[in-house]
Amino acid sequence: MSIPFTSDTLVKDIVNELPKTSDVFKKNRIDFCCGGNIPLSQAAAQNNLNMDNLIEELKEVYEKSEPADTDIEVWTNSDSNTIIDHVIAGYHRVTEDELTQLSPYVTKVSRVHGDNHPELLKVNELFYEFKKEMIEHMAKEEEIVFPLIRQLANNTAPNREKAIAMIVELEKEHDHAGEILRQIRAVTADFELPLDACGTYRLVYKRLEDLEGLTFMHVHLENNILFPRYID
Structure with a gap:
């Protein structure tokens, strides 16, 4: 499943699109509030995080957010x-x-x-x-x-x-x-x-x-x- 963000997407935009990603950022000590106006890659670098691992964590949240069949x-x-x-x-x-x-x-x-x-x-x-x-x-x-x-x-x-x-x-x-x-x-x-x-x-x-x-x-x-x- 493709995710609607890349390493160039601003942190704040990811949280705005999918609020539960804030839990991932909080766990990794990434400031998505006042410091969220930076690309995901920059946030990862500032916190010495592996970019691929961070993307995988965010992808997992995104996949779990898919709406259940509630027909x-x-x-x-x-x-x-x-x-x-x-x-x-x-x-x-x-x-x-x-x-x-x-x-x-x-x-x-x-x-x-x-x-x-x-x-x-x-x-x-x-x-x-x-x-x-x-x-x-x-x-x-x-x-x-x-x-x-x-x-x-x-x-x-x-x-x-x-x-x-x-x-x-x-x-x-x-x-x-x-x-x-x-x-x-x-x-x-x-x-x-x-x-x-x-x-x-x-x-x-x-x-x-x-x-x-x-x-x-x-x-x-x-x-x-x-x-x-x-x-x-």
Whole structure:
């Protein structure tokens, strides 16, 4: 697969095109924010990095970013076990990783720019509330509710009413997570950036918006395709 950048591409342009590459740059101590207006080759040279290895790391992020097949017809025709496996691999693991990687950026932006942009303090509060709830929610799905749904699918559930009640509880948690995301969107004025936004500031808004989209698709697969099979 060809990648949309070369050794001559500016570091900041790579992050703008694919925000998750910021994790690669952070790990390699490349300043993609204030010092991002230099070619990738220059950044590698300044940090004594092997250019080929750096390109490979970025290529891996790019390949993993390819959108999963989320065609609705595919999932409506899939069995419940297949959907559950897809949700765990394609949404739970990805969400957990993103919440971990994004946390220090959210904290840094609120600390550095919070005095001039108090909305960032609210964003920080809402993000960590969302993070805590989603981690607990996904653990509950994997450890308790998904096994119950697998039993429902196989007609082996010992207590159908309990299983359905747990599914309804998940839907309520989805509603609350969605409300937190709506508050983040509202307080950021639809992720509108101020004129003085630095690279990290831009990165946080872009990744928060991507996280919103990831969460909405996750919830869609469950609320609109998986759960209705077992509740009216």
